[in-house]
Amino acid sequence: MTSPARFSVRPVYHGSELLVEVLGDHRADGFPDVAAILQGALCSTREPHPENLDDPNVAMLQDRYFSYWKYAGGYYEIDDDIWSLFVTAKVDNAAIVADIEQALLASGEFVKEAVDFGRFK
Structure with a gap:
Protein backbone atom coordinates (compact mmCIF):
# COMPACT_ATOMS: atom_id res chain seq x y z
CA MET A 1 0.00 0.00 0.00
CA THR A 2 1.61 3.23 -1.12
CA SER A 3 -0.46 5.91 0.61
CA PRO A 4 -1.43 5.90 4.26
CA ALA A 5 -4.64 4.15 5.24
CA ARG A 6 -7.39 6.28 6.74
CA PHE A 7 -9.38 6.18 9.96
CA SER A 8 -11.80 8.42 11.79
CA VAL A 9 -12.80 8.89 15.40
CA ARG A 10 -16.55 9.34 15.65
CA PRO A 11 -19.47 8.76 17.99
CA VAL A 12 -21.54 5.61 17.80
CA TYR A 13 -24.91 6.13 16.12
CA HIS A 14 -27.40 7.77 18.50
CA GLY A 15 -24.94 7.71 21.40
CA SER A 16 -22.08 9.53 23.02
CA GLU A 17 -19.38 6.83 23.11
CA LEU A 18 -16.56 7.20 20.63
CA LEU A 19 -15.15 4.58 18.31
CA VAL A 20 -12.36 4.31 15.77
CA GLU A 21 -13.58 3.45 12.28
CA VAL A 22 -10.97 2.17 9.85
CA LEU A 23 -11.82 3.43 6.37
CA GLY A 24 -11.12 1.60 3.14
CA ASP A 25 -10.75 -2.08 2.37
CA HIS A 26 -9.09 -3.39 5.53
CA ARG A 27 -8.88 -6.87 3.97
CA ALA A 28 -6.90 -5.80 0.90
CA ASP A 29 -3.36 -7.07 0.41
CA GLY A 30 -0.90 -4.69 1.99
CA PHE A 31 -3.46 -2.97 4.24
CA PRO A 32 -1.90 -2.25 7.66
CA ASP A 33 -2.66 -4.84 10.34
CA VAL A 34 -4.57 -2.79 12.92
CA ALA A 35 -4.47 -5.49 15.61
CA ALA A 36 -0.70 -5.90 15.26
CA ILE A 37 -0.10 -2.13 15.29
CA LEU A 38 -2.14 -1.71 18.46
CA GLN A 39 -0.62 -4.77 20.09
CA GLY A 40 2.89 -3.44 19.51
CA ALA A 41 2.23 0.20 20.38
CA LEU A 42 0.08 -0.44 23.45
CA CYS A 43 1.77 -3.67 24.59
CA SER A 44 -1.67 -5.23 24.61
CA THR A 45 -2.54 -8.88 24.98
CA ARG A 46 -5.48 -10.75 23.56
CA GLU A 47 -8.01 -11.92 26.13
CA PRO A 48 -11.10 -14.14 25.94
CA HIS A 49 -14.10 -12.00 25.07
CA PRO A 50 -16.29 -11.51 28.17
CA GLU A 51 -19.45 -12.12 26.11
CA ASN A 52 -17.97 -15.04 24.11
CA LEU A 53 -18.18 -12.98 20.90
CA ASP A 54 -14.83 -14.43 19.84
CA ASP A 55 -16.43 -17.86 19.43
CA PRO A 56 -15.90 -19.11 15.84
CA ASN A 57 -19.62 -19.93 15.59
CA VAL A 58 -20.45 -16.26 16.17
CA ALA A 59 -18.04 -15.27 13.41
CA MET A 60 -19.62 -17.70 10.98
CA LEU A 61 -23.19 -16.68 11.83
CA GLN A 62 -22.57 -12.94 11.72
CA ASP A 63 -19.78 -12.63 9.12
CA ARG A 64 -17.74 -10.72 11.67
CA TYR A 65 -15.04 -11.47 14.16
CA PHE A 66 -14.56 -9.84 17.54
CA SER A 67 -11.29 -9.80 19.44
CA TYR A 68 -10.80 -8.43 22.94
CA TRP A 69 -7.56 -6.83 24.09
CA LYS A 70 -6.09 -5.72 27.43
CA TYR A 71 -3.39 -3.09 27.94
CA ALA A 72 -2.26 -0.81 30.77
CA GLY A 73 -5.07 1.68 30.01
CA GLY A 74 -7.90 -0.85 30.00
CA TYR A 75 -9.70 -3.01 27.45
CA TYR A 76 -10.67 -2.49 23.82
CA LYS A 90 -16.91 0.42 26.88
CA VAL A 91 -15.02 1.60 29.98
CA ASP A 92 -12.82 4.73 29.96
CA ASN A 93 -14.01 5.21 26.40
CA ALA A 94 -12.49 8.62 25.57
CA ALA A 95 -9.07 7.83 27.06
CA ILE A 96 -8.77 4.44 25.35
CA VAL A 97 -9.96 5.77 21.99
CA GLU A 113 -9.99 12.07 8.66
CA ALA A 114 -12.23 14.71 10.18
CA VAL A 115 -15.83 13.77 10.94
CA ASP A 116 -19.04 15.79 11.28
CA PHE A 117 -20.32 14.50 14.63
CA GLY A 118 -23.80 15.79 13.79
CA ARG A 119 -24.23 13.01 11.22
CA PHE A 120 -24.36 10.39 13.97
CA LYS A 121 -27.13 11.81 16.16
Whole structure:
Protein backbone atom coordinates (compact mmCIF):
# COMPACT_ATOMS: atom_id res chain seq x y z
CA MET A 1 0.00 0.00 0.00
CA THR A 2 1.61 3.23 -1.12
CA SER A 3 -0.46 5.91 0.61
CA PRO A 4 -1.43 5.90 4.26
CA ALA A 5 -4.64 4.15 5.24
CA ARG A 6 -7.39 6.28 6.74
CA PHE A 7 -9.38 6.18 9.96
CA SER A 8 -11.80 8.42 11.79
CA VAL A 9 -12.80 8.89 15.40
CA ARG A 10 -16.55 9.34 15.65
CA PRO A 11 -19.47 8.76 17.99
CA VAL A 12 -21.54 5.61 17.80
CA TYR A 13 -24.91 6.13 16.12
CA HIS A 14 -27.40 7.77 18.50
CA GLY A 15 -24.94 7.71 21.40
CA SER A 16 -22.08 9.53 23.02
CA GLU A 17 -19.38 6.83 23.11
CA LEU A 18 -16.56 7.20 20.63
CA LEU A 19 -15.15 4.58 18.31
CA VAL A 20 -12.36 4.31 15.77
CA GLU A 21 -13.58 3.45 12.28
CA VAL A 22 -10.97 2.17 9.85
CA LEU A 23 -11.82 3.43 6.37
CA GLY A 24 -11.12 1.60 3.14
CA ASP A 25 -10.75 -2.08 2.37
CA HIS A 26 -9.09 -3.39 5.53
CA ARG A 27 -8.88 -6.87 3.97
CA ALA A 28 -6.90 -5.80 0.90
CA ASP A 29 -3.36 -7.07 0.41
CA GLY A 30 -0.90 -4.69 1.99
CA PHE A 31 -3.46 -2.97 4.24
CA PRO A 32 -1.90 -2.25 7.66
CA ASP A 33 -2.66 -4.84 10.34
CA VAL A 34 -4.57 -2.79 12.92
CA ALA A 35 -4.47 -5.49 15.61
CA ALA A 36 -0.70 -5.90 15.26
CA ILE A 37 -0.10 -2.13 15.29
CA LEU A 38 -2.14 -1.71 18.46
CA GLN A 39 -0.62 -4.77 20.09
CA GLY A 40 2.89 -3.44 19.51
CA ALA A 41 2.23 0.20 20.38
CA LEU A 42 0.08 -0.44 23.45
CA CYS A 43 1.77 -3.67 24.59
CA SER A 44 -1.67 -5.23 24.61
CA THR A 45 -2.54 -8.88 24.98
CA ARG A 46 -5.48 -10.75 23.56
CA GLU A 47 -8.01 -11.92 26.13
CA PRO A 48 -11.10 -14.14 25.94
CA HIS A 49 -14.10 -12.00 25.07
CA PRO A 50 -16.29 -11.51 28.17
CA GLU A 51 -19.45 -12.12 26.11
CA ASN A 52 -17.97 -15.04 24.11
CA LEU A 53 -18.18 -12.98 20.90
CA ASP A 54 -14.83 -14.43 19.84
CA ASP A 55 -16.43 -17.86 19.43
CA PRO A 56 -15.90 -19.11 15.84
CA ASN A 57 -19.62 -19.93 15.59
CA VAL A 58 -20.45 -16.26 16.17
CA ALA A 59 -18.04 -15.27 13.41
CA MET A 60 -19.62 -17.70 10.98
CA LEU A 61 -23.19 -16.68 11.83
CA GLN A 62 -22.57 -12.94 11.72
CA ASP A 63 -19.78 -12.63 9.12
CA ARG A 64 -17.74 -10.72 11.67
CA TYR A 65 -15.04 -11.47 14.16
CA PHE A 66 -14.56 -9.84 17.54
CA SER A 67 -11.29 -9.80 19.44
CA TYR A 68 -10.80 -8.43 22.94
CA TRP A 69 -7.56 -6.83 24.09
CA LYS A 70 -6.09 -5.72 27.43
CA TYR A 71 -3.39 -3.09 27.94
CA ALA A 72 -2.26 -0.81 30.77
CA GLY A 73 -5.07 1.68 30.01
CA GLY A 74 -7.90 -0.85 30.00
CA TYR A 75 -9.70 -3.01 27.45
CA TYR A 76 -10.67 -2.49 23.82
CA GLU A 77 -12.48 -4.58 21.26
CA ILE A 78 -11.81 -4.96 17.56
CA ASP A 79 -14.94 -5.63 15.50
CA ASP A 80 -13.88 -6.93 12.10
CA ASP A 81 -16.68 -7.60 9.66
CA ILE A 82 -16.58 -8.09 5.93
CA TRP A 83 -17.24 -4.40 5.22
CA SER A 84 -15.48 -2.50 7.98
CA LEU A 85 -13.31 -2.56 11.05
CA PHE A 86 -14.10 -0.72 14.29
CA VAL A 87 -12.23 -0.39 17.57
CA THR A 88 -14.36 0.32 20.62
CA ALA A 89 -14.05 0.57 24.40
CA LYS A 90 -16.91 0.42 26.88
CA VAL A 91 -15.02 1.60 29.98
CA ASP A 92 -12.82 4.73 29.96
CA ASN A 93 -14.01 5.21 26.40
CA ALA A 94 -12.49 8.62 25.57
CA ALA A 95 -9.07 7.83 27.06
CA ILE A 96 -8.77 4.44 25.35
CA VAL A 97 -9.96 5.77 21.99
CA ALA A 98 -7.35 8.56 22.32
CA ASP A 99 -4.63 5.94 22.95
CA ILE A 100 -5.76 3.97 19.90
CA GLU A 101 -5.79 7.11 17.78
CA GLN A 102 -2.26 8.00 18.86
CA ALA A 103 -1.00 4.47 18.19
CA LEU A 104 -2.40 4.45 14.66
CA LEU A 105 -0.97 7.90 13.88
CA ALA A 106 2.43 7.04 15.40
CA SER A 107 2.66 3.96 13.17
CA GLY A 108 2.99 6.24 10.13
CA GLU A 109 0.61 3.90 8.29
CA PHE A 110 -2.58 5.88 9.01
CA VAL A 111 -3.95 9.38 8.68
CA LYS A 112 -7.00 10.66 10.52
CA GLU A 113 -9.99 12.07 8.66
CA ALA A 114 -12.23 14.71 10.18
CA VAL A 115 -15.83 13.77 10.94
CA ASP A 116 -19.04 15.79 11.28
CA PHE A 117 -20.32 14.50 14.63
CA GLY A 118 -23.80 15.79 13.79
CA ARG A 119 -24.23 13.01 11.22
CA PHE A 120 -24.36 10.39 13.97
CA LYS A 121 -27.13 11.81 16.16
